[in-house]
Amino acid sequence: MTISLKQIKLHRLKMMLNDPFTTSFGTFQEKEFFIIEMIDEDGIRGYGESVAFSSPWYSEETVETNFHMMKDFLIPLLKKKVIAHPNEVEQIFSPIKRNNMAKSALEGAVWDVYAKQKQIPLAEALGGTKRQIEVGISLGIEPTVKDLLKKVETYVQEGYKRIKIKIKPGYDVDMLREVRRHFPDTPIMADANSAYSLADLEHLRKLDELNLMMIEQPLAHDDIVDHAILQAALRTPVCLDESIHSLEDARKAIELGSCKIINIKIGRVGGLTESKKIHDLAKEKGIDVWCGGMLEAGIGRAHNIALTTLSQFVLPGDTAGSSRYWKKDIIKPEVEVENGIIHVPNKPGIGYEMDEEALKEFTVATETIHV
Numbered sequence: 001m002t003i004s005l006k007q008i009k010l011h012r013l014k015m016m017l018n019d020p021f022t023t024s025f026g027t028f029q030e031k032e033f034f035i036i037e038m039i040d041e042d043g044i045r046g047y048g049e050s051v052a053f054s055s056p057w058y059s060e061e062t063v064e065t066n067f068h069m070m071k072d073f074l075i076p077l078l079k080k081k082v083i084a085h086p087n088e089v090e091q092i093f094s095p096i097k098r099n100n101m102a103k104s105a106l107e108g109a110v111w112d113v114y115a116k117q118k119q120i121p122l123a124e125a126l127g128g129t130k131r132q133i134e135v136g137i138s139l140g141i142e143p144t145v146k147d148l149l150k151k152v153e154t155y156v157q158e159g160y161k162r163i164k165i166k167i168k169p170g171y172d173v174d175m176l177r178e179v180r181r182h183f184p185d186t187p188i189m190a191d192a193n194s195a196y197s198l199a200d201l202e203h204l205r206k207l208d209e210l211n212l213m214m215i216e217q218p219l220a221h222d223d224i225v226d227h228a229i230l231q232a233a234l235r236t237p238v239c240l241d242e243s244i245h246s247l248e249d250a251r252k253a254i255e256l257g258s259c260k261i262i263n264i265k266i267g268r269v270g271g272l273t274e275s276k277k278i279h280d281l282a283k284e285k286g287i288d289v290w291c292g293g294m295l296e297a298g299i300g301r302a303h304n305i306a307l308t309t310l311s312q313f314v315l316p317g318d319t320a321g322s323s324r325y326w327k328k329d330i331i332k333p334e335v336e337v338e339n340g341i342i343h344v345p346n347k348p349g350i351g352y353e354m355d356e357e358a359l360k361e362f363t364v365a366t367e368t369i370h371v
């Protein structure tokens with residue numbers, strides 16, 4: 001069996017988040033992104049989602065650069081190619097440097113086509129075995145600690161397996177101490193999105209009193225050297241997010257001791273194939289991994305769920321339920337979280353149907369490309 005693509009549709013969507021999401025870089029409430037629909041010669045449809053944001057605050061990619069890369073460079077590389085296995089897509093895209101989120105959006109759709117051809121769940125195609133996955137939730141920076149405590153309370157009640165809290169200088173140790181006081185036994189972690197430097201080492205050391213599961217990306221987005229110094233000085237495990245773009249980055253970070261945990265985001269590392277490689281290395285080296293989030297709509301969420309079924313995803317990820325983000329998601333059924341658990345669908349491919357009505361409602365433009 002091979003994959004012969006006939007058509008690729010790039011649907012540009014605009015959706016409003018239920019609540020504004022604030023990080024150390026700012027606040028946003030609207031999300032623009034692409035849903036990739038690939039149609040093969042037998043009419044099988046596979047879907048992918050581009051996860052870049054409208055501005056390059058998280059990484060250098062944006063919605064516009066994703067479109068440019070997919071349309072002008074990556075899709076032309078797929079033209080007239082017969083793909084035997086989605087593992088090959090990474091190699092096909094290798095003439096193009098970086099632009100991992102653009103690559104990943106397309107590669108994800110190829111994986112979905114592949115699994116649907118074979119009539120197996122994407123999770124199984126990836127080698128995943130878990131039938132249910134544990135998930136946590138990521139909470140943005142709130143106007144006051146009181147507001148935050150209310151949110152933590154809500155999601156602890158709902159059964160989320162761990163609570164991640166965004167931090168920044170001035171909204172960190174004291175706030176977390178307060179949260180810990182109210183929730184002495186809840187698994188809690190902090191994500192700094194690169195808001196600190198080694199000059200803050202003594203301050204960050206105070207986090208060690210709070211029994212946090214980890215601190216995510218405390219230092220620069222492109223650093224693995226200073227993180228190694230910080231990790232050596234902290235008991236709290238350091239988790240890398242922004243700094244890891246590839247298997248090679250992961251290998252170097254592990255060798256340097258820059259982290260004890262890796263947040264794998266499919267888009268950030270260029271696709272499911274690379275995610276799997278990082279997962280396998282982490283497993284071999286005894287590094288725990290979990291699946292990060294990019295405030296995805298249903299298609300990206302479905303990919304995250306499938307990836308999380310791999311065995312070294314031992315920590316709850318950021319793949320919360322659809323309703324945490326959207327009034328209405330673009331898939332049927334929506335992703336439901338029950339007591340912090342998602343039941344992995346066992347239908348072929350990503351396991352969720354595109355809600356065509358919702359797709360239409362949120363689409364602002366569609367580009368159709370024949371391949």
Ligand SMILES: O=C(O)CCC(=O)c1ccccc1C(=O)O
Pocket residue numbers: 058137138191193241292293294295296318319320
């Ligand atoms: O709920 C999610 O999808 C993840 C939320 C989150 O923490 C996040 C959201 C957008 C960009 C970066 C991050 C991050 O993990 O750093």
Ligand SMILES: [Mg+2]
Pocket residue numbers: 191193216217241242263292
């Ligand atoms: Mg992060």
